[in-house]
Amino acid sequence: MKILQKILLMLALLLPLGVSAERIKDLASIQGVRDNQLIGYGLVVGLDGSGDQTTQTPFTVQSVISMLSNMGVNLPPTTTLQLKNVAAVTVTATLPPFARLGQTIDVTVSSVGNAKSLRGGTLVMAPLKGADGQVYAMAQGSLLVGGAGASSGGSKTQVNHLSVGIISGGATVERAVPTALGQGDSIMLNLNKMDFTTASRIAEAINQKFGADSAVPLDGRTVQVSAPSGNARVAFVSQMENVEVEPAAGAAKVIINARTGSVVMNQTVTLDDCAVSHGSLTVVIKTENTVSQPGMLSGGETEKVANSNIDIKASDGKILTLKRGVSLGDVVKSLNAIGATPQDLLVILQAMKSAGALHADLEII
Known part of the structure; x- marks a missing residue:
């Protein structure tokens, strides 16, 4: 019995392996369903003497004065600030599709000036804007810096970057981005890589699944798919994404x-x-x-x-x-x-x- 199992295993290893198919969701994305980049400017406070050197970064001082003024603290014009615990930073985030008001997203905080470290700092409320200049989220919270460093007597050691940190769930969505998924009588599939053969195969697979003329390849990048309206569209897209297609071989x-x-x-x-x-x-x-x-009995060509x-x-x-x-x-x-x-x-x-x-x-x- 063991010998027979070994023979069957050897025969299975000798058989040619079929080409693996991929799901449509791995080959294409739905037009209009996309991420949006957000960016903002803010201040990180509470640093342990590792902030910006204000004599070399005047914008940090201007930002602090502007923040205090908005809070009702008016400084005399001749006031000279010597700050060590504040750093000017840029705040970046990615707004995922279908994000709704009140949901939280992760943010990345990066030093703009010459701060030595952002470790232990807190980001003060900073608005995050999109490409259209509108505010889509507000960021605030304590930074998590993965690096570590120490210096003494002129010697210095550092592991990873200390000038970049993240805040998990540090921004709250204040404005939603509308999507056109439920509009019209069709949806567009955008292939990740332009290929006429793959686009044609995707259309054929969708037509076999949902009926003839359900999908039409418009070019090597776009496939138009007829889809039901209303709440039925979500279930339709779910089934369509899991249809398997054998992609064309890539260019040499x-x-x-x-x-x-x-x-x-x-x-x-x-x-x-x-x-x-x-x-x-x-x-x-x-x-x-x-x-x-080939031999006469083999039937080959x-x-x-x-x-x-x-x-x-x-x-x-x-x-x-x-x-x-x-x-x-x-x-x-x-x-x-x-x-x-x-x-x-x-x-x-x-x-x-x-x-x-x-x-x-x-x-x-």
Whole structure:
């Protein structure tokens, strides 16, 4: 029995794996359902002598005077403030879709001046505005700074950043952003990546699920979907998001990190016959097409088979030969085996691309 189980397991491992499908919610988003960025300016008080140096940051003093004036405290014009426990900061947040009045969102507080640390500080009420200049939230609360630092006798040590902190649930939504989800007789799906094949497959999957002519691809980025109105639209969108679609294979691309020598490629990268010589390295790629004749009883068809040889020679006479299909991975692996530098890889791949032998887009990071 155990032997039979082992045989079945081996057969299962030999079977080809199917292409995994993805949900529509992972491939596209609904037009109009989006985040909105908010930004504001404020003061952090209660610092332990680690605030802005007011002689170098006059805007901090002006902000303190303005805040005190709004609270009914009027200082003489000749007053000189020497502040150590106050820091001017920018406050940023992301307003999620369908956020309602009274809900709280997280905020990030970052120092604007030369404060040494925001640890232990409290953000004074600061309005957060959107791109239209309207106030959408009010932020206030105690900061949580993940870093730590200490200094003594001219020596200083620090872990992580001390000039940035967060306030969990530190802003209260004061204005809602209207969304057009329930308006009209259709919704628009915006693909995360432009691809005509994927857009067509999404439309076909939706039509199979909800009936013909339910979805129409408008272009490589947008799919128009007919949807019921009213409260039924939410249930419709929920079912539509979980429809699985097999996305199209991405464009052939090779990503090269010139600093580390890392080379990452996808499965659609192909090579043609070519010969590349760079310094003491020589790369020869040759493909010979043969015809495979199946047996009469197998019921198969005659197919062309590409037998490829890759020879890489160095000045010391070392030769590496790979008898496989034309694969860029084999070329890169062989170059690394004989000590090619990241710059060698970069130059060779660029030469292959210029000669038309490398069918892929090169992206250097």
